[in-house]
Amino acid sequence: MNTPHRYVSGAIDLGEVKARAEAREQASQPAAPGDGPAPFFTVTPQNFESDVVHRSLEVPVVVLVGTPRSPESEQLREDLRQFAEGAGLSYLVGYVDADVTPEVAQAFGVQVLPTVIALGGGQPVTQFEGGQPAEALRTWLDALVTQVGPQLSGLQPAPEEAPEDPRLEQALTALNTGDFAAAIAVYDEILAGDPGNREISQARDTARLLQRLDPAARTEDPVEAADAAPGDVEKQFTAADAEVVAGAPEHAFDRLIALMTTLAGDEKMRVRDRLVELFALFDAADPRVAAARTKMASTLF
Numbered sequence: 030m031n032t033p034h035r036y037v038s039g040a041i042d043l044g045e046v047k048a049r050a051e052a053r054e055q056a057s058q059p060a061a062p063g064d065g066p067a068p069f070f071t072v073t074p075q076n077f078e079s080d081v082v083h084r085s086l087e088v089p090v091v092v093l094v095g096t097p098r099s100p101e102s103e104q105l106r107e108d109l110r111q112f113a114e115g116a117g118l119s120y121l122v123g124y125v126d127a128d129v130t131p132e133v134a135q136a137f138g139v140q141v142l143p144t145v146i147a148l149g150g151g152q153p154v155t156q157f158e159g160g161q162p163a164e165a166l167r168t169w170l171d172a173l174v175t176q177v178g179p180q181l182s183g184l185q186p187a188p189e190e191a192p193e194d195p196r197l198e199q200a201l202t203a204l205n206t207g208d209f210a211a212a213i214a215v216y217d218e219i220l221a222g223d224p225g226n227r228e229i230s231q232a233r234d235t236a237r238l239l240q241r242l243d244p245a246a247r248t249e250d251p252v253e254a255a256d257a258a259p260g261d262v263e264k265q266f267t268a269a270d271a272e273v274v275a276g277a278p279e280h281a282f283d284r285l286i287a288l289m290t291t292l293a294g295d296e297k298m299r300v301r302d303r304l305v306e307l308f309a310l311f312d313a314a315d316p317r318v319a320a321a322r323t324k325m326a327s328t329l330f
Contacts, residue, residue, distance in 0.1 A: 065184075094127055101143055127142055242274060255284070286321065
């Protein structure tokens with residue numbers, strides 16, 4: 030076995046500059062969306078956390094820190110690549126070219142090239158320096174999988190994004206043309222098959238609000254009209270809708286809560302129901318909704 034290269038950052042022949050630039054560019058290319066973990070990959074500053082540290086919480090990650098100037102590095106790189114591609118993702122192998130990304134090599138604190146480090150659970154668990162015969166390397170990898178692998182969580186499949194329902198585009202077109210009834214019908218159709226879909230329910234309720242408000246047909250300012258007639262429940266409802274659309278739901282909530290204090294019986298409950306309907310347009314954790322619910326409860330009880 031030849032003596033391993035001592036690692037000295039920056040000791041690179043000028044004739045390698047072009048190759049280094051090309052290698053760096055290739056290493057920085059992002060993976061295609063939806064791609065799973067590669068059994069053998071190049072470690073870069075950009076993917077160090079996600080593909081080395083975080084992946085080692087799931088399966089052992091073997092990192093080879095080497096250099097093309099070392100025949101032992103190149104042989105280890107080829108052997109590790111072949112073994113990883115046949116291992117069924119029971120472990121992953123990352124390659125650090127110490128000439129191209131010396132900062133990554135330094136992060137591992139290596140002094141000798143090549144050095145092979147195995148990580149599990151986010152921490153180094155074993156390592157060796159210099160070359161190894163293929164059979165000895167295979168035995169080392171098998172022991173790593175047997176002893177460290179069971180302590181980890183295993184690779185988690187990437188969640189698949191469900192394709193967008195084409196009916197949503199139909200509903201959006203209807204909204205943009207002011208055909209609120211058509212949009213509501215589309216949302217109701219979707220909810221019939223997926224009644225627990227909160228986003229669609231909120232979209233449907235928003236379309237209902239817009240249908241009630243019908244901004245294009247308005248000839249007066251609904252807020253001014255409501256302020257001029259504080260006892261008119263319908264005008265207060267319309268003003269509250271307008272304030273929600275204008276991005277001031279807290280004003281809408283306060284308006285209807287104040288209205289509740291002047292009413293009793295069924296009329297008071299009708300205002301409460303409208304408030305609850307407006308609350309549903311927002312996330313339950315929205316502080317404006319939480320504050321308004323408290324005020325409404327005080328008014329009721």
